[in-house]
Amino acid sequence: MFTLVKNIAVIGAGPGGYVAAIRGAQLGANIYLIESGKQGIGGTCLNRGCIPTKTYFRNAEIMSTIKNSEEFGITVDGFHLDGKALQERKNKVVNQLKGGIESLIKSYDNIELISGKASIKDKNTIMVQCDNGEEREISVDNIVIATGSEPTMTETKGVDLEGVITSDDLLDMEEIPETLIVVGAGVIGVEFASIYNGLGSNVILLASRMLKNADMEVRKRITPYLKRQGIDVYMDIRAKEIIKEGDKLRVVAKYKTKDKEVEVVGDKVLIASGRGAVVEGLNLDGVGIEYTHKGIHVNDDFETNVEGIYAIGDVNDVGIQLAHVASSQGVYVMEKLMGIKPEINLDVYPNCVFCLPEVAHVGLTEEEAKEKGIEFKSSKFLFGANGKALTLGETDGFIKVLADENNKIIGVHIIGPHANDLIHEGALAIANELNVEHIAKTIHAHPTLSEAFAEATLGLNDQAIHMAKPRKRR
Template sequence: MEKFDAIIIGSGQGGTPLAKKLAHKGWKTALIEQRWPGGTCINDGCTPTKAMIACAKVAHIMSQSKSWGIVSKGYSVDLPAIVSRKNDIVEQFRNGVSKGLEKTAGLTFIHGSAAFSAHKTVTIQLHDGGEQTITADQIFINTGATPVIPDIPGLEEVPYLTSATLLDEVVIPPELIILGGSYIALEMGQLYQRLGSHVTIIEKSPQLVSREDPDVAAVIRKVLEEEDIRVYTSAAADKISHTPDGLLLHITAGSNRVTLTGTHILLATGRAPQTHSLQPAKTGVTLDEKGFVQVNEHLETTCPGIFAIGDVKPGPAFTHISYNDHLIIYKNLFEEAAITTKDRQVPYCMFTDPQLGRIGLSETEARRQGIPVKVACLSMDKVARAIETGETQGFMKAVVHEHTGQILGAAIIGTQGGEIMSVLQMAMAGGITAPQLRDMIFAHPLYAESLNNLFLMLEK
């Protein structure tokens, strides 16, 4: 049994940079990966989806070009070419990760499936055959999450798709039913609608993107429905069957029973941590009731010396959070920084078109906490840059402390919504207040310049 200073299970966006940094510090480090380097983000998450969303954006612009005074003679969608472009980008990113690992001295990359076999001992079923057992005093779990397969009668007989497998389809699904109404579901729904599918979205909550404010969710729903996406909320799937003509899905929507037909079904009802096969109990690592690895604010598990980073633990499941997890661990190990996960900023962006950029407290959360707030809202059709570019869907919303003027949170639905949100994120981090942004000089006519007018709304 080989002894390492550190073992990292999973080469995602937290595990990979941590492995390289530990090796650079002179630690004998093992990085274990059962699929491809880079984790979900590079291989079947952020990178491939955003590559294909960019193609769908071009299709949408062409379909709407007349509104800009450009008459198109028509276009066609070459899905195999779109998928090939996506695959080339994924391979470029994946190869970049692999090369970075290969040239890191002191780092051993092991391709196989890992499980704990004893206290701080990991046994790996090697992909090229055989078995290897290793041990280390410091172990970092970065195994991520996988799509949840809901328990629906008849589903086991249906050829369903997930957010990973759909991206490799080279024929546009004529009628795509999507179960789920959160971020992944909405991105995929708009993507395939723009490529030529007829999309129906089924969400069990009363609104889409259930964690967002109702007015934000309502605007997003309006955007999707204006593109002829059919949306059912407060809806549950009762039964599904496969017929010679396609799929039959029976749902309950409110008090109504509805039967939907489709050719394909995408399951986008959430993600579950990949911990079952890891056998964490053999090393004293405790899971919660949903299977997530329990950690403290320093990301340490119930077994001292074993940590968890990324989607395998509870909390926000975003690539940038996984990356920040590795920084917390590294700085605490080598810089005595005593950083925790408490009160860290959690920005995120949904890459529908227009985007939803979010940071900080929502209005609902702030009022639930009893914080005295004022809310500033500005429709994108009042933003000069949006009018000039012909992209006026959405609105800006900021939650501001009533007495101090501190910005507590924001939701930006609009073109470059994530970038505008990031400006507000930096203002929040630097303690810049709403009145200061109201009077700040921004270059004209940027989208960011509209922050002047957004915070003027607090005076009305």
């Protein structure tokens, strides 16, 4: 039987686009992968997001360890951070990963990587203004938009002043600001506040609320941890105006629930208010694709209102701006287009915050379970009672596990050492509808941090070994 080979255009080579391209090629499609030279292979995640920030995060971890080295019987004198060397290491890591992805793409003869700016002429035609000056018209069966997102600025007066920056700007700086004011305490704001505090900046964090999607107990615990590190945290407050005073910036902020203002002064002001979809130049209006400031509207299959055109990752209006979710959406769309019945569960995906201590969660929070009317029980195990955490000198935090009335695990929330690695046992449990008994009969190695997850889970049935004997339930 003769099977017609599909031609599919993927616009954007970030973690959504390049993964979609590779999966489509594996399934036999001819792929045109189009990426503007402005950012290059890997998208925001590799060039200006996940990877650069995590290289900086590692530096902050090392700096924190050095500062506390006397706890381990080590005295260190006269250390300092070289901002230029920090940049060079970050660029080296990025370029190594970029080269690896390029090699992966080149290993597929049915992927053509095109450097240029793509515009959609109609549902079967892509126009590309190539970086080499050539203009190409490409005919395809389907189009996948994966152009990602970019930092957005608030409407605060003075955001256009010199020294008011985005996360992109901050990652390009070789110098570490003496005083950094961070506006916003979502994932981006908390990560940069913690990282730059670790790198030596005096950090001031202005937050209307802290990590809004995290479990309330985690949200309450992270604030004193950040303050203890030396970060000045102002909660329930909004930046009202930014004023330039010589080479400094003064931020006037107003509390939301009381008639009071606060003024803080710093060298740089980081606006960490979120990210918006990159749609400029795609000709969405010309093609009739529906979109808002939240992104391109898609259905459950990530298809736009124009048949045959899809949007994955940060650019769509699903509202989950995570690299691993973009990749999963890319695989889903390609499998659907190539006749495979795909599966994806956007209710279960790990959320990771790379701050000190780390924060991670998956599944339902206590607040969400209550809103849904789900009967649940929770159990918490403190890292202070875990042998490996004690040896690391990182005993702050806990692992909390939620289970429903049938003992099925429905939520896992971690604040503490290596939270972003530990969360995946919870993700695996929830995605596969495992219950407390499944975890109980899995032997966890000693001494490891993963024992804390086992203990927290066993605590749901009052079987935890390293917790005090539970009180009788009434």
